[in-house]
Amino acid sequence: MKKLFLPFLAIVIFMSESILVDLWPKNEWYQDYLFAPRFLFVFILLITVYVTRTYGMIYGFIFGLLYDVVYTEILGVYAFAFTLMAYVMEKAMKIFHNHLAVTCFLSMLAIMMLEFYVYGIQLLIGKTDMPIDQFNSHRLLPTLLINVIFLFLFSYPLKQWLLKFGRDEREE
Amino acid sequence: MPQFFLNKRLILLLVSIIFLVALIGFSLKDRKELTWSEQFVKDTTGFVQLLFHKPAQLVAGFFENVQDIKNTYKENKILKERLEEYVMLEAEVQTLKKENEELRAILKKKESLRDFVAIHATVIGRNPERWQETIIINKGEQQGVKKDMAVITPGGLIGKVQHAAQFTATVQLLSSIDRKNFISAYVQTKNESVFGLIEGYDEKRKSLLLKQVPFDAKIEKKQLVMTSGLGGIFPEGLPIGEVEEVVPDQYGLTKMVYVKPAANFYDIDDVIVVKRKIDAAQEEEEAK
Numbered sequence: 001m002k003k004l005f006l007p008f009l010a011i012v013i014f015m016s017e018s019i020l021v022d023l024w025p026k027n028e029w030y031q032d033y034l035f036a037p038r039f040l041f042v043f044i045l046l047i048t049v050y051v052t053r054t055y056g057m058i059y060g061f062i063f064g065l066l067y068d069v070v071y072t073e074i075l076g077v078y079a080f081a082f083t084l085m086a087y088v089m090e091k092a093m094k095i096f097h098n099h100l101a102v103t104c105f106l107s108m109l110a111i112m113m114l115e116f117y118v119y120g121i122q123l124l125i126g127k128t129d130m131p132i133d134q135f136n137s138h139r140l141l142p143t144l145l146i147n148v149i150f151l152f153l154f155s156y157p158l159k160q161w162l163l164k165f166g167r168d169e170r171e172e
Numbered sequence: 173m174p175q176f177f178l179n180k181r182l183i184l185l186l187v188s189i190i191f192l193v194a195l196i197g198f199s200l201k202d203r204k205e206l207t208w209s210e211q212f213v214k215d216t217t218g219f220v221q222l223l224f225h226k227p228a229q230l231v232a233g234f235f236e237n238v239q240d241i242k243n244t245y246k247e248n249k250i251l252k253e254r255l256e257e258y259v260m261l262e263a264e265v266q267t268l269k270k271e272n273e274e275l276r277a278i279l280k281k282k283e284s285l286r287d288f289v290a291i292h293a294t295v296i297g298r299n300p301e302r303w304q305e306t307i308i309i310n311k312g313e314q315q316g317v318k319k320d321m322a323v324i325t326p327g328g329l330i331g332k333v334q335h336a337a338q339f340t341a342t343v344q345l346l347s348s349i350d351r352k353n354f355i356s357a358y359v360q361t362k363n364e365s366v367f368g369l370i371e372g373y374d375e376k377r378k379s380l381l382l383k384q385v386p387f388d389a390k391i392e393k394k395q396l397v398m399t400s401g402l403g404g405i406f407p408e409g410l411p412i413g414e415v416e417e418v419v420p421d422q423y424g425l426t427k428m429v430y431v432k433p434a435a436n437f438y439d440i441d442d443v444i445v446v447k448r449k450i451d452a453a454q455e456e457e458e459a460k
Contacts, residue, residue: 015224017300022225022307023232026438031378034302069213070308071299073206073335073342076195080188122303125200 006047006165010063013039018071035142038111039150040067041082043158045107048086049093050162051169056086074125081117085110100159104151111147115140203335204319211337215312218340221296222310229441285401285408287449291315295440296340305345309443312339320405322446328411328434329355329399333445341445346380346412347373347437356400357382357412359391359429366391367400368429370412379416382429389427391418397431407448 017037024030040063048056060082067078089110096102119135122128130139206214276284293315297308311317313336321333323343332355334344346355355370359382368385382397395415401408413433421428 011220012224015221015297018221018297018308019225019228021300021302022295022298023228025236026436031438036301066213066217069210070217071297071306072301072304073199073306074196075199076192080192084185118301118303121196125196128303 002165002168010040010043010059013043014063014066032138033142034139035146036115036139037150038114038143038147041085041111041114042107042147042151042155044082044086045089045110046103046155046158046162048089049098049103050159051166053087053090056090057083060086074121077118077121081114085114100155103159104155107151107155108144108148111144112140115143206335206337214308214337214342215339218296218308218310218337221308225296285448285450288407289316289447289449289452291317291445291447293317293341293443293445295443305348305437306334307343307345307440307443309341309343309445310339311445312337312341314338316447316452317341317445318405318447322399322406322410324410324444324446325435325440325442327436328413330435330437330440330443332406343443345437346370346433347375355406355412356402356404357397358400359385359389359415360396360398361390361392365400367402370431374430377416377430378433380413380431380433382431383421383426385418385427385429387420387425387427391415391427391429393417397429401448405448405451407446410446 017039020037044056044060044063047059061079064079064082065075067082068075072078089106092106093103096106119128119130119139123130291311293309293311295307296310299306309317309323317333317336319333319336322329323331323333329346331343331345331348334342336342356367357370358365358367366385366389368382370380371383372381373379374381385391393415397412397415399406399408399410399412411434413431413435416430416432418427418429420426
């Protein structure tokens, strides 16, 4: 039963992104600033750091692919990025001291890299013509802001829970 | 060099990059249908999404209602004024409809491009990455939704069906940039209809671009823009918006019209997928 809770939580977070964007009050701020919740991505990074790398990469691939199929309809983009970033995150954590603040900071860096990567691909396939300065001010900053809030609220409880989950997993 | 190729991880990375490019190429190809596996995943998540979305919508709806109550008095005043106009219009529409039917009967022309069957659907999700403005609705091929069908709200046209799975469908909003996203439209001027193509969206001005309009066309502000029903499977006469500004285009050979969309692309809860009656009739004949 306990084992099933991790995928369940991942699914809930996966759905919450779409629901948040859909039910957000559609005011001027929403229309001008394109923020993208990356809660699932953050969750995958936290799994990598606090459970194991294998877990993180498997979840990254499965949910990245799900993200591609369900939302963007351009296959492979997120599946590749989530998996790779989970791997890079684990390597980075080996260098730095394992502390929640460091994890949060690295997550923000990872989100930034992800945003640039997706922006690059969108430019490459001609789905957007947004100039880089507009991308910085109208996309990157609001995205970082909304994810900082998420990290601030949920990183600590998620860390505690994931650590416990990792311990239980190792004992078995 | 040999060492480079011996590094297993690097090779894995390179192979997956090649795989990624191939996959992107595959999904950008002009696909008529999604693969069955994609459809299956979409339908399954669609079902789960519906479960989560309903309660969340209720909670959000409550806060919205509180907001609405604040504006009620003002709105009520305006609506009351409108009501009188409405009664007159209603009477006029009724007589015109009757006349139209009679004339059609004389011409023995039963179906026009205007008639459509409405498929009502609820929005169950929105693309959270927001590069492409797409929404997910809870009706799919089983309910008659097909690729490229027009999607409207009571306000007007909002987009078209990008892909349909069995029980869900993705709707691409007019506000997303797509070079293949042409919609044949016309401007209702006093004497004639001026045709053009909706070819894009200006994000800064928040207006649609109607291009390929003849240079000598006399278009004024506030004139209505509607779908023409020519080409594709859109019915005729769905409102798109009204003329905001007319400018000569890049090369000065044709005009470009900025169209202020009639529907709100952001606040969408329920939509109607529009199926042309002519197409429906044809399908039935084919089935026989």
